[in-house]
Amino acid sequence: MNGLEKIKFLDDIGSELQSRMTFSDIDAYFRGHGVPTQDNYPHNSKRSYSKDMLAKVDEELLFKIAGELGLVDVPNGAEVVREVGFWKAGHFRLFLSHLASFKVQTSHLQTALRKYAISSFVAHEDIEPTQEWQSEIEAGLKTMDALAAILMPGFQESKWCDQEVGVAVGRDVLIIPIRKGLDPYGFIGKYQGIQAQGKTIGDVAEKIFETLVKSPKTRNKILISLSGALSNATTIEEAIEKVAIFKSLEGVPSDILENLKQQVSDNSRLVESQEFLDSLNSMLTKFNVQKIVIGKVEQEKEWDDIPF
Numbered sequence: 001m002n003g004l005e006k007i008k009f010l011d012d013i014g015s016e017l018q019s020r021m022t023f024s025d026i027d028a029y030f031r032g033h034g035v036p037t038q039d040n041y042p043h044n045s046k047r048s049y050s051k052d053m054l055a056k057v058d059e060e061l062l063f064k065i066a067g068e069l070g071l072v073d074v075p076n077g078a079e080v081v082r083e084v085g086f087w088k089a090g091h092f093r094l095f096l097s098h099l100a101s102f103k104v105q106t107s108h109l110q111t112a113l114r115k116y117a118i119s120s121f122v123a124h125e126d127i128e129p130t131q132e133w134q135s136e137i138e139a140g141l142k143t144m145d146a147l148a149a150i151l152m153p154g155f156q157e158s159k160w161c162d163q164e165v166g167v168a169v170g171r172d173v174l175i176i177p178i179r180k181g182l183d184p185y186g187f188i189g190k191y192q193g194i195q196a197q198g199k200t201i202g203d204v205a206e207k208i209f210e211t212l213v214k215s216p217k218t219r220n221k222i223l224i225s226l227s228g229a230l231s232n233a234t235t236i237e238e239a240i241e242k243v244a245i246f247k248s249l250e251g252v253p254s255d256i257l258e259n260l261k262q263q264v265s266d267n268s269r270l271v272e273s274q275e276f277l278d279s280l281n282s283m284l285t286k287f288n289v290q291k292i293v294i295g296k297v298e299q300e301k302e303w304d305d306i307p308f
Contacts, residue, residue: 014050016069026050031262034090034228036255056220091119092225095144097164099154112205117229141167146174146218148208151182174217176208213249223256231263236273247283257289
């Protein structure tokens with residue numbers, strides 16, 4: 001949808017939330033969808049607050065929220081893509097375009113990207129792909145947040161890889177060229193890309209993540225995805241690993257970190273680990289965000305009931 005349609009769409013959603021929920025309800029609802037929240041919002045308007053927070057998320061999530069709220073007056077011509085099962089919920093969606101001859105290494109790259117909360121779809125080249133396989137590729141292209149093209153001899157001649165890049169250009173999503181013996185060309189020639197020659201799979205995965213963080217097109221989305229993966233971590237080791245990733249960055253927005261604190265508070269496994277809390281608070285201190293203190297509010301309430 002164009003800019004004017006998005007403004008109208010955000011206004012419709014904001015008005016609906018204003019009529020149905022309190023500020024606390026809206027924050028809880030947003031956190032459930034990975035939408036950033038903000039303490040001490042300067043305007044006492046639930047509608048304005050909702051619009052400002054939702055302006056930071058992608059269109060797919062906007063349509064999902066609008067559907068849950070029962071809104072029907074969505075922008076004319078807007079396309080709601082079908083749900084696909086190969087993306088991990090809440091993770092950043094990266095389409096990996098590659099030649100069939102490089103599918104083993106690409107699958108390993110897919111695994112390495114998971115630590116950064118990146119869910120990647122590995123497209124395989126096939127001379128005569130089945131209609132079912134082609135539909136899956138199309139679904140991946142319609143729902144991706146960015147595309148990484150592994151450029152190597154033969155890529156430009158591939159009737160599938162070149163079309164995948166073309167879809168990304170048409171959708172104006174971020175394209176990350178990964179140079180593996182072939183330089184960016186055509187519409188993606190303006191991108192320097194990532195040099196993969198002589199690099200490990202882990203090196204390439206890290207460079208992809210760094211590129212997503214630096215790009216205005218993907219920065220907010222990848223940080224929200226990493227925040228969600230951290231707060232939903234099932235092991236302390238996994239959570240601390242993602243805290244370290246956050247700490248390696250520069251200029252993480254405070255609203256992302258405040259939302260992370262709220263989400264972490266709901267994960268009993270994490271808040272019971274002093275090692276994790278120490279790690280998290282060290283990271284928060286780097287970004288001048290107040291440390292998380294678990295149990296403080298409940299303790300004060302208990303003190304209120306003690307006779308003086």
